[in-house]
Amino acid sequence: MTEGGFRVLVVCTGNICRSPIAEQLLRARTSEGGVAFSSAGTGATPGAAMPGEAAELSRAYGGEPDGHVARRITRALIDESDLVLTAAREHRGAVVELSPRASRHTFTILQFARLLASVDPVDLAAAGTPAEVVAAAAARRGYARPGEDDIPDPYRRSFAEYQVAAALIDDAVAQIATALDRRG
Amino acid sequence: MELRDYLRIVRKGWILITAIALVAIGAAAAYSFLKTPEYSASAKVFVSVQSSETVSDLAQGNTLIINKVKTYAELVSTPAVLQPVIDDLAIEATVTDVAKQITATAPLDTTLIQIDATSTDPALAADLANSAAQNLSAAVAAVEAPAVGDGASPVRITQVTDALVPTSPESPNIPLNLALGALIGLALGLGVAVLRETLDTRIRGEHDVQSVTDAPIVGGIPFDTKAEERPLIVQDDPRSIRAESFRSLRTNFQFLGGGSSRRTFVFTSAVQGEGKTTTVANLAIALADAGRRVVVIDADLRRPRLADMLGLEGAAGLTDLLIGRAEFDDLVQPWGRGNLDVLPAGRIPPNPSELLGSTAMVDLIARLEQRYEYVLFDAAPLLPVTDAAVLATHVSGTVIVVAAGRTRKAQLRATIAALENVEVKPVGLVLSMLPTKGPDAYSYGYGYGDIADPAENPAWEPLADTVVPRPAEPSSGDAAGPRRSTAVAEAPAPSSPPAPVAKATVAASAAPSEEAAPAGESPAASTEAPPARSSARTSPARKSPAGSAPRSGAPAGTRRVTAKPSPSAADEAAVARPVKPAPRKRPIAPKSAVPEPLDEDYPTPTLFDGDEPDGAAAAKPAARPTLVALRSRRGARPSGSASRENSR
Numbered sequence: 001m002t003e004g005g006f007r008v009l010v011v012c013t014g015n016i017c018r019s020p021i022a023e024q025l026l027r028a029r030t031s032e033g034g035v036a037f038s039s040a041g042t043g044a045t046p047g048a049a050m051p052g053e054a055a056e057l058s059r060a061y062g063g064e065p066d067g068h069v070a071r072r073i074t075r076a077l078i079d080e081s082d083l084v085l086t087a088a089r090e091h092r093g094a095v096v097e098l099s100p101r102a103s104r105h106t107f108t109i110l111q112f113a114r115l116l117a118s119v120d121p122v123d124l125a126a127a128g129t130p131a132e133v134v135a136a137a138a139a140r141r142g143y144a145r146p147g148e149d150d151i152p153d154p155y156r157r158s159f160a161e162y163q164v165a166a167a168l169i170d171d172a173v174a175q176i177a178t179a180l181d182r183r184g
Numbered sequence: 185m186e187l188r189d190y191l192r193i194v195r196k197g198w199i200l201i202t203a204i205a206l207v208a209i210g211a212a213a214a215y216s217f218l219k220t221p222e223y224s225a226s227a228k229v230f231v232s233v234q235s236s237e238t239v240s241d242l243a244q245g246n247t248l249i250i251n252k253v254k255t256y257a258e259l260v261s262t263p264a265v266l267q268p269v270i271d272d273l274a275i276e277a278t279v280t281d282v283a284k285q286i287t288a289t290a291p292l293d294t295t296l297i298q299i300d301a302t303s304t305d306p307a308l309a310a311d312l313a314n315s316a317a318q319n320l321s322a323a324v325a326a327v328e329a330p331a332v333g334d335g336a337s338p339v340r341i342t343q344v345t346d347a348l349v350p351t352s353p354e355s356p357n358i359p360l361n362l363a364l365g366a367l368i369g370l371a372l373g374l375g376v377a378v379l380r381e382t383l384d385t386r387i388r389g390e391h392d393v394q395s396v397t398d399a400p401i402v403g404g405i406p407f408d409t410k411a412e413e414r415p416l417i418v419q420d421d422p423r424s425i426r427a428e429s430f431r432s433l434r435t436n437f438q439f440l441g442g443g444s445s446r447r448t449f450v451f452t453s454a455v456q457g458e459g460k461t462t463t464v465a466n467l468a469i470a471l472a473d474a475g476r477r478v479v480v481i482d483a484d485l486r487r488p489r490l491a492d493m494l495g496l497e498g499a500a501g502l503t504d505l506l507i508g509r510a511e512f513d514d515l516v517q518p519w520g521r522g523n524l525d526v527l528p529a530g531r532i533p534p535n536p537s538e539l540l541g542s543t544a545m546v547d548l549i550a551r552l553e554q555r556y557e558y559v560l561f562d563a564a565p566l567l568p569v570t571d572a573a574v575l576a577t578h579v580s581g582t583v584i585v586v587a588a589g590r591t592r593k594a595q596l597r598a599t600i601a602a603l604e605n606v607e608v609k610p611v612g613l614v615l616s617m618l619p620t621k622g623p624d625a626y627s628y629g630y631g632y633g634d635i636a637d638p639a640e641n642p643a644w645e646p647l648a649d650t651v652v653p654r655p656a657e658p659s660s661g662d663a664a665g666p667r668r669s670t671a672v673a674e675a676p677a678p679s680s681p682p683a684p685v686a687k688a689t690v691a692a693s694a695a696p697s698e699e700a701a702p703a704g705e706s707p708a709a710s711t712e713a714p715p716a717r718s719s720a721r722t723s724p725a726r727k728s729p730a731g732s733a734p735r736s737g738a739p740a741g742t743r744r745v746t747a748k749p750s751p752s753a754a755d756e757a758a759v760a761r762p763v764k765p766a767p768r769k770r771p772i773a774p775k776s777a778v779p780e781p782l783d784e785d786y787p788t789p790t791l792f793d794g795d796e797p798d799g800a801a802a803a804k805p806a807a808r809p810t811l812v813a814l815r816s817r818r819g820a821r822p823s824g825s826a827s828r829e830n831s832r
Contacts, residue, residue: 093499097531100500101514141495142519143419 006035006130008180009077010109011095012087015041015070017054017155017162019087022109022169024063029177035130038081040073042094053159057166078102083134085109085176088150105134108149113172115140116179130180137179190378192391197377204376208369212361221353223306227313228345229320231256231295234338245338246295253290256341257297260288260320264327268319273311285309286316296344306350313347385592393586393613396596402440402583402612403433405463406620415462415493418469419520425620427470433463433614434470437558440611446580448553449611450483450561452572454595458587459616461489464562472523476557479516481527483561483575485536488529490562494519501530505548506539512548525556536564541574549578566599573606581611588618 012019019039048070055065078099084106115137154161233245301312321341328337414420468480482490491498504510563572576582
């Protein structure tokens with residue numbers, strides 16, 4: 001674990017829709033001062049702001065979208081994170097290509113939630129730190145039934161598509177936040 | 185082809201054969217029912233010479249008749265007879281038509297003529313026969329009448345049998361037709377089945393593989409329609425027969441590679457889609473379950489599938505390592521509970537063959553062999569690309585996965601030839617996608633109804649492999665077969681000192697005193713043997729059950745019986761396998777920790793005994809050459825393993 005507590009990096013393409021929503025919802029649902037959350041995009045335009053739909057949905061689900069600016073992912077950002085959550089598999093691949101070692105703690109958001117759900121509750125209860133939670137989830141890869149891993153990109157699409165993406169994020173984040181928060 | 189082959193073909197094609205036979209019978213039945221029934225009636229006439237003269241005249245006349253009776257019979261089919269018949273019966277038919285209905289025959293050496301008439305109308309048939317008989321009489325009288333004078337013909341024709349109206353049709357003969365149909369159908373079906381077998385160039389089962397190569401079949405994986413959804417069957421459904429087949433494969437794998445300590449295998453196949461990745465992944469999981477340190481590497485740098493199958497991110501992997509972009513420790517991903525590491529393929533490079541043949545690859549293999557007990561490569565298919573052949577030269581064994589019902593014999597032949605080009609002989613073949621029914625069915629397992637679940641009963645899983653020595657298993661004794669095993673066999677519990685046992689065994693076996701020493705030494709020597717084996721590098725968990733009491737897991741329990749310190753068992757075994765007094769004085773084995781290699785005449789039997797429950801099943805495929813030997817020696821085996829186990 002890096003200095004200063006457990007760090008989670010959320011990654012999507014533009015760092016204006018999916019990853020900021022997930023970051024903000026995670027932050028809103030975990031106790032303050034515990035796990036640190038940030039986000040970045042594989043193809044982000046640095047400085048870009050969240051589209052109105054994304055900000056609105058984030059707020060609707062309890063997030064705090066104000067002040068978010070997009071930034072581009074770097075190897076340093078990955079290396080200082082203890083858990084990398086991505087919107088889709090393409091981002092997971094991109095992260096691992098940038099920093100191969102990250103493969104052990106890089107998941108898509110939906111994948112991580114699914115893995116957590118498949119962890120034996122006893123094992124989950126025994127995990128004392130977020131790092132142990134991640135390890136327990138990682139060990140379930142290949143065991144857990146495969147499912148949909150990707151959150152579709154709503155950018156420049158209808159509001160309905162934003163809603164679909166936000167609902168997916170909301171579901172997964174609820175699970176992830178619960179698992180991480182207790183140890184944060 | 186042998187008779188056995190035909191039987192196999194019949195077994196395989198019985199549906200086809202039955203179908204064709206049924207169709208033929210059906211056709212015969214249809215023909216019989218559709219055909220208008222025909223009736224047949226017959227009349228007989230007697231031909232004689234009118235003569236009241238002398239006996240000699242009579243004799244002459246008779247000779248004349250016998251000569252002529254055939255001619256009279258022919259007369260029946262002439263208009264001279266037929267026209268009057270038509271007129272008499274007032275039927276609308278031509279002479280030609282009626283000629284087809286009436287036949288006359290003269291049985292040899294008689295003066296009888298039989299007239300048969302057939303018709304669809306039974307009454308008409310009788311009328312035709314009778315009318316023909318009468319008209320024959322008239323016709324003969326006419327033709328035989330003396331040319332001069334008005335004397336009557338000397339030949340007289342008398343009807344002796346009147347044709348009766350037939351009650352049942354002459355044809356069709358339904359039973360005969362059906363029997364003929366069945367016979368022809370069966371013959372035809374058999375022919376088609378043989379033809380199909382001859383023309384079928386695909387590999388269907390063990391039989392076909394043997395016709396191509398003498399490489400042993402080390403495993404048979406039954407077909408699973410759900411294999412796509414749940415490829416990791418060992419994980420998903422450990423009790424299934426398919427999972428069992430992978431455990432059998434695991435068992436056999438411990439003996440591949442001869443005496444070499446290297447356990448590096450590359451899996452390839454003729455073409456893609458034969459089940460390489462599934463086989464490698466499941467085997468790796470099975471090995472890891474048994475406590476082995478395993479690394480599985482996706483060396484299919486063209487269509488990597490391993491990471492996906494195992495649920496890992498495959499963006500970085502082998503290629504990054506080979507081009508020096510990242511370190512192995514950064515790239516390798518642990519999987520599951522810790523014994524299995526996975527190295528995905530990484531980005532797809534433009535030059536896979538060169539990368540796989542590079543010195544970096546050779547170095548990597550050497551490093552991995554230091555670190556892992558098993559190094560498994562999932563390689564690209566061999567016929568389209570050469571990658572696997574390149575890799576094959578660097579590993580200790582190449583395994584060809586053959587999909588039953590898909591791979592063609594020629595493809596397998598070409599695959600083996602491609603390996604031969606680089607002077608590699610496959611160490612074994614795995615038959616995948618075997619049918620679960622029929623003559624080529626998966627037959628390598630017993631299909632335990634209740635296989636102990638490793639999760640529930642961790643005891644037997646680890647034990648499974650701990651007791652299996654390598655083929656060139658170090659042993660304190662030298663050649664002389666039976667004795668040593670017996671002595672070691674009934675080894676005591678770890679607590680018992682070796683001496684009494686040696687004594688007991690000697691007493692029971694009445695072995696010469698020279699026997700005693702090696703016998704007594706064996707447990708001691710084997711105490712030291714295990715560390716020399718790779719299995720020594722195992723997790724503590726694996727060792728614990730060794731000396732413990734039998735658990736609920738039935739197979740494990742049974743096996744462990746031999747390990748229990750039981751003097752009576754010792755005696756029993758000794759009696760059951762009387763020890764042949766050593767005919768020669770064997771040099772006593774060195775008592776040093778350095779064990780001698782096992783004798784040559786005792787090469788691999790350890791393979792299948794004392795192993796996990798599926799060991800027995802596993803014996804079947806791989807043991808082709810040694811199976812007989814195994815069976816005859818089986819008795820001696822578990823005990824030897826047991827002592828080793830105990831001595832831990």
